[in-house]
Amino acid sequence: MSLNKTEDLTQILKELKVGSILIKQKSHGEKYVRRFYLDEHEDFISYYQSEKIFAQPRRYYIREIDEVRAGFHALAFGQLLKQHNVHSDDEELAFSIFYNNYRDELHLMANDEQTRCKWILGLQYLIDLYAQKRQGHIIHDTNWILSHLRFGDKDKSNTITKLECQQLLADSLNVELPEDVFEKLFQETDKNGENILTPDEFINFFQVLARRIDLYEIMQKYVENGDEQTIETICMNINELLYFLRTVQNQSILTYSSKQFKDDFTIQPITKREQVQELINEFEPNIELQEKGLLSLDGFYLFDSQLCGDSNPEAFNRVLRSGCRVVEMDCYDGDDGQPIVTHGFTFVKPCLFESIIQFIKPTLFKASPYPVILSLENHCSISQQKEIARILKQILGNQLITAPITTKNSSVLPSPEDLKYKVLIRTVEHDSSDLCVFFETKSFRESDATKNLYFGSHSPSLSERELKQVCRSDPIGLMKQTQKCLLRMYPDGLRQD
Structure with a gap:
């Protein structure tokens, strides 16, 4: 059908x-x-x-x-x-x-x-x-707005009370308003003064709430004839945006001294139209993989915290559908020779590694055709490491990268375009070594002498605390290092959010 x-x-x-x-x-x-x-x-x-x-x-x-x-x-x-x-x-x-x-x-x-x-x-x-x-941010679609009213209308009266409205804003729309601001908006739209909003009043409340008066007032100052434009029609052209970024925001941009040597760059103030255009250009998929900012989530297979709760393969599906391209699994020896995924030395209930791979396979490329990296934090015995390799090969088949891909420059990683619909494994060298083609786990090195020992196929790890320290002490050095290889940061072990 x-x-x-x-x-x-x-x-x-x-x-x-x-x-x-x-x-x-x-x-x-x-x-x-x-x-x-x-x-x-x-x-x-x-x-x-x-x-x-x-x-x-x-x-x-x-x-x-x-x-x-x-x-x-x-x-x-x-x-x-x-x-x-x-x-x-x-x-x-x-x-x-x-x-x-x-x-x-x-x-x-x-x-x-x-x-x-x-x-x-x-x-x-x-x-x-x-x-x-x-x-599409269709905040003027009345049917869409009324669907929120019906969702928040707990007593099914086809109206929404002040308390229901506050709960709807906080729980469903992620809007936190100061009490006095909410009270003012509510009273302005509550025409009958009964502390409830009818559907028409709620539509008015929602549309007033959605207006960014603060941005409108800022744009009026820097747009030609801004005082004559309404909040619905006002917009900036590229010259006006350049002036705003340069004189008001003091915005800076990365500038490379040579297209051939992208390790050599400086941070310069925005002074040209072309620099503004760089900021608004669309994503370019042909740039090498190490030059992309990749989001990795550690412990996202947990629906609760890092210390307790259940491991659940559906949590992987959740983040993959949201666009995450790097997913992490803490792998340990399980019963009957079957590796499990859990959070070590905690009260988290485990889940079979094979179950997770089976359940995420249909979701891997739903949000994007670009590659997915499975980062395996491997604590398994040799026999169960081999079982992990067997499971990956059997379930993922030709989606799994098991050999290097030929590129124009062998010193850099392939681009996302080269790796469409492919899965790459990140792990330590001796674990499932035939699967670790591009991302070999390495300890993070901060000194200039050891930084140069990294290759494009290496993937250093550092803690949340280490990353903060390096960001303060050597931000340019850190950025240059990420031009050469993918960097992984893992959260503090007691983090609850």
Whole structure:
């Protein structure tokens, strides 16, 4: 079943609003038959209340859904298969909904494949639609604004109280306003003085809140005829931006003395239009990999803190979908010869290394086609290191880089463009050495004499505290070092955020 026409999609959404019988599966084996439906405003899905007197059906808001996944590709379904609570023949009927930043899961079984397909297609369309609006900053779209009101309206009165509004701003929109500022905005838009906002009043409140009066007032000073322009129309041309960066911000920019020798650069003030253009140029994918700023997250497989909680492969999916291209795994020996991922010497519950690789494979290149680096902090025995290598090769196949790639300059790393849809391994030399092609883990060296011993294939590590020290003592030297190889920083062991 495919969505070739708008009529197909419209019909699917109509059918989802009518609802259909789905089986809600729990990981311990319990199941509940419910009639699930899509809300008429297309803000959430829910199910009709059971016969329990005080039962309150759960709402699963589209805005909170991270992914809809077909089949048994979730840990809960894996457990159900092992316990024989579901049969492998039923995989075409199963799908999972991940929400709340992959922290929560809903596992469902349809009565037939067509019903499952309608739910997956309909939900995916709504998720994509919401994402487009959010990315496009469509703060004037009244339907989008009203979806926030319905989300924050806990008593379902189609209005929002002052307390509900404050909670919505803090919990869902990540907006923290001083009490006096919030009170002023609320009173200005509460026309009836009843301490509640109607839908029209909430739209007005939201649009006033979204205006950056502070930026508008700054731009008015530096834009020609700024006093005559409204907050909706004001903009800076490149000459005005140059003047602002140079005279007000005292902004500086990196300047290279030669295109051939990019290790040789200085920090200079912005004085030319061309320098401003450099700041706003789009991403260039053909530059060598070591010249890219790569985000690496240590301990992101934890849904709680570094000291306690569960390791969960869905946490990897969460950061990969958000665009992270370097993911870290602390690997230890597990039972039955199977390596595990956990946070050493803590109360974190482990997860099988193989399970993580299986679950992240479909997500690796959803956000970007550019390479993913798996940084393995390897504490395994030789036999389980070999098992790690086997798992990576078997599951990732030809996506895994196992041999150097020929480039014009062998002294530098390939560019992201050269490594599209590829996975690279970062580890110490003796661990899975045939997989460690480009990123060999090395200790960080701060002295000038030892810095020159690094090659493009090396990847030094330093602690959060060391990085802060080097940033203060030798920022230019640190930046030059990152021109040669990728640098990894790991957080303080007791960090909780």
